Amino acid sequence: MDLAQVPLFRELAAEDLKALVAEAQVRRLSKGELLFLEGESVRGLFVVRKGLIKVYKLDPEGRKQVVLHTEGPGRVLAEVALFLERPTYPASAEAMEESEVWAIPKDRFFQLVEARPPLARALLRYLARRQGQLLHLLDRLVFHEVRERLAEFLLERLEAEGQGFRLPTNPDLAALLGTVPEAVSRNLGELYRRGLIRLSGRQVEVPDPEALRALIR
Template identity: 45%
Template sequence: MGQNTLREGALMTSPHPLSEITRMLSLTPIFQGLQDSDLIDLAKAMREQHFEKGSPIFLQGDPVERVNILIRGCLRVFKEGSRGNKQITLHLEKPYRAVALVAVFLDHPVYPASCEAIEDSTVLVMDRKAFMEMVTHNAVLAQSVIRYQARKQGELMHLLDRLFFREVGSRVAETLLTLQEELGNGFVLPTNGMLAAQLGTVPELISRKLGEFYRQGLIHLEGRKVWVLKKEDLQELAVE
């Protein structure tokens, strides 16, 4: 399905003013450092789409016809097994992030993974060819794209290391520390199913490890809220 056709669950929203779109683009790391005039040109080329929770943004194998910039909500990028019975979460994308930008520059641009909204989300979209033309003529943007590609490659290498060379307890500990650093204590933990998909395991093992950490006094749990109590002990577990 071409990306110019709205998927089920995707709604066109009332657009923000040009000044607000420009401001949101300025908060997106890949566009930081651009001149105001460049940001305005980008903003003029963007349109908004709203995706309800659970809606697909794109599917593995779809042609890449646009650039996606998340400005509200949360998206999950995931890879499915050939039989469709297994999924591994590659990224959880938060606002002011380009989503699957690597695919834009492939020789035969199709999405190598799928993406869905795990919250009601709003995405700014721009025609792929128009974006590539801007990259070609803007050295600052081109350098930002290179840094983005390098960072994503590093994240992928880290994901492979975590999935294939670390025990489940180590993966869970690292995830708790990352969430605590980003959100502070009392953060809301994703569902066990979502964590299992992200960490390459099953929900039962996630539940078991969280219970172990709680009984050992490493964390405090209230429903899905988590407080890290013994950060150094979790750090030791995370590198095992």
């Protein structure tokens, strides 16, 4: 994937995109490596180039993780934190597998936004979409059953990565779906027995996406 394929930048003119590419640096992360830690000063904007990054918070005792969302190729991280009055990361981000991100330094990104109005407009549109997605996530956690939330997660990953995408571990997936690992295991098993998914280790295929989508109310 290159920056021209990232939804945030897809509509930029070639000149604006070239200026952005000149500032982006590729950072490689091993599985389990931190991208940033909650409370650290914001260094810049990150775009996932390869792999999967989870964004999470710890409970007050610093033990239990609450996964807020996961981001795959083409998705942006820390875009809201850039504009906070006190620019520190409100959550932590960690690679769930070997990953690569583009890192765009904060000061340079602000200069580009101020100098290139199309980039500013694209950023506003992206932030509006993200707000809608977060409201949808809240609705899903409050009103949907675990099976429905799992089906929706699988369809989202299928759309983002195609067939044969890799699942997070059951504890990570449970934290993301607001449930427990046992419920994740039970529901994955049910979907597998019904032929709605195929599993090979942690690799997943969805033979009939519409049949899986029918589970979601």
